[in-house]
Amino acid sequence: MWEDRVRPRLFTYTGGTKMKGLASYWRLIPQRYNLIGTECNHCKQKFFPPRKICPTCRRHGEIKSYKFKGVGEIYSYTVIHAAPDGFEFQKPYALGLIRLVEGPLVTAQIVDCKPDEVEVGKKVEMVFRKIFAGGKEGTIRYGYKFKLVD
Amino acid sequence: MQVGIVGYGAYVPKYRIKAEEIAVVWGEDAEKIKSGLCVREKSVPSIDEDTATIAVTCARNALEQAKIDPADIGAIYVGSESHPYAVKTTSSMVAEAIEATPVLTAADYQFACKAGTAAMQTVMGMVASKMIKYGVAIGADTSQGKPGDALEYTASAGGAAYIIGAENVLAIIRDTYSYTTDTPDFWRREGAEFPSHGSRFTAEPAYFRHVLAAAKGILEKNKMQPKDFKYAVFHQPNGKFPLNAAKKLGFTNEQVSTGLLTPMIGNTYSGATPLGLAAVLDEACAGDKILAVSYGSGAGSDAFIIEVTKENEKRRNKKTVKSYINKKEYLTYSIYSKFKGKIKGVSLEK
Numbered sequence: 091m092w093e094d095r096v097r098p099r100l101f102t103y104t105g106g107t108k109m110k111g112l113a114s115y116w117r118l119i120p121q122r123y124n125l126i127g128t129e130c131n132h133c134k135q136k137f138f139p140p141r142k143i144c145p146t147c148r149r150h151g152e153i154k155s156y157k158f159k160g161v162g163e164i165y166s167y168t169v170i171h172a173a174p175d176g177f178e179f180q181k182p183y184a185l186g187l188i189r190l191v192e193g194p195l196v197t198a199q200i201v202d203c204k205p206d207e208v209e210v211g212k213k214v215e216m217v218f219r220k221i222f223a224g225g226k227e228g229t230i231r232y233g234y235k236f237k238l239v240d
Numbered sequence: 241m242q243v244g245i246v247g248y249g250a251y252v253p254k255y256r257i258k259a260e261e262i263a264v265v266w267g268e269d270a271e272k273i274k275s276g277l278c279v280r281e282k283s284v285p286s287i288d289e290d291t292a293t294i295a296v297t298c299a300r301n302a303l304e305q306a307k308i309d310p311a312d313i314g315a316i317y318v319g320s321e322s323h324p325y326a327v328k329t330t331s332s333m334v335a336e337a338i339e340a341t342p343v344l345t346a347a348d349y350q351f352a353c354k355a356g357t358a359a360m361q362t363v364m365g366m367v368a369s370k371m372i373k374y375g376v377a378i379g380a381d382t383s384q385g386k387p388g389d390a391l392e393y394t395a396s397a398g399g400a401a402y403i404i405g406a407e408n409v410l411a412i413i414r415d416t417y418s419y420t421t422d423t424p425d426f427w428r429r430e431g432a433e434f435p436s437h438g439s440r441f442t443a444e445p446a447y448f449r450h451v452l453a454a455a456k457g458i459l460e461k462n463k464m465q466p467k468d469f470k471y472a473v474f475h476q477p478n479g480k481f482p483l484n485a486a487k488k489l490g491f492t493n494e495q496v497s498t499g500l501l502t503p504m505i506g507n508t509y510s511g512a513t514p515l516g517l518a519a520v521l522d523e524a525c526a527g528d529k530i531l532a533v534s535y536g537s538g539a540g541s542d543a544f545i546i547e548v549t550k551e552n553e554k555r556r557n558k559k560t561v562k563s564y565i566n567k568k569e570y571l572t573y574s575i576y577s578k579f580k581g582k583i584k585g586v587s588l589e590k
């Protein structure tokens with residue numbers, strides 16, 4: 091259930107079609123490749139995914155782009171055993187809620203480890219990985235995942 | 241104008257498969273293979289890694305050391321024989337992932353295992369002619385060996401990136417020299433899944449002819465001898481060829497051992513010479529001279545004379561080649577087959 095809620099934010103799910111979601115994938119490249127969100131100049135709060143208006147300062151705030159460091163810790167996680175289409179060969183895998191050092195929570199796969207190595211509180215860092223490929227002839231979509239810091 | 245390395249970054253995936261694990265599948269003698277090829281195990285990319293993810297990781301590691309503004313990067317070239325797309329560049333993805341876009345030029349190279357060093361030569365020339373301030377050259381691969389073929393014991397994954405510039409260099413590239421001929425020792429036709437090779441034909445007329453000619457050529461041109469170098473790196477399709485080449489040229493095993501990675505990680509193809517050089521730079525000190533000679537089937541060799549500066553010790557690369565090599569997890573042949581998409585009827589990309 092929670093997996094269903096998380097899915098749309100992890101990637102643009104394309105099912106069998108090759109082209110669907112291409113424009114939204116392309117638009118989100120700065121977020122997906124580099125964790126680019128926003129920061130409120132007034133209260134210094136940082137947002138990911140990016141917000142256009144600071145909920146605290148409203149029109150007094152001034153929003154600018156902010157690149158997250160890509161480090162944080164595991165706030166919570168779940169192990170996926172019944173994986174969605176396109177991820178079935180990776181199961182079982184850990185899907186985590188990562189608390190970035192700057193504050194926001196990000197949902198991402200935790201890779202390069204067995205699910206039983208994942209624990210709440212463990213330090214993680216961002217890696218650049220293949221997320222999804224639209225068949226042998228479609229586009230390959232890349233983006234952030236996280237791995238445990240040694 | 242002095243051109244050199246401003247920063248470099250290496251990456252080797254965490255997974256390994258041992259020669260024993262492959263040999264038992266094909267009924268071969270693992271000990272004989274290990275001593276014949278001098279390869280004990282090889283790196284295997286994870287199910288979500290490919291040449292683009294490796295190239296991006298290397299480029300980010302290089303940028304971390306170089307500490308330059310990515311907007312000052314004027315060119316990115318990625319050399320590989322396993323670019324994820326036949327049409328659509330790996331280099332533009334790297335450019336985006338290190339925020340070097342949009343004002344730069346980029347392209348993908350292929351020249352079997354020497355595509356990465358060809359990229360280095362290109363950016364060297366562009367920096368020297370003041371066409372660009374910095375250029376990034378990357379050699380990265382996730383190479384495939386046909387199941388049961390000798391190449392299956394060596395074809396591995398990894399890469400290294402070099403940021404080339406004229407200021408604050410941690411190593412000066414004194415000279416480069418290439419030797420190229422039309423030699424059909426190894427090839428893969430468009431659409432073919434696995435490469436083919438000319439078996440014994442790959443040694444004398446291919447690897448040794450080109451590597452030795454390029455090495456001798458650059459030494460003669462610069463009036464230098466093997467004893468002038470602290471380190472030498474030769475392309476390493478297996479663990480044996482580079483040692484033989486070194487011996488024929490008059491280099492000792494000691495000069496070659498730091499940059500000889502194939503016994504532990506296999507042949508990373510376009511990543512091989514760049515990674516070997518990175519392993520040397522991880523340890524080299526001011527004044528040390530390095531000879532690096534790549535080899536790409538088809539065929540050609542690029543030789544480089546590199547001299548390390550004080551900057552290298554001041555800004556030591558923190559993500560060393562050794563740290564990547566030591567961090568490993570072994571796979572069984574069956575999981576390896578799944579990771580590499582070798583299981584019939586199962587498409588990992590759907």
Ligand SMILES: [Zn+2]
Nearest residue numbers: 130133144147
């Ligand atoms: Zn605010």
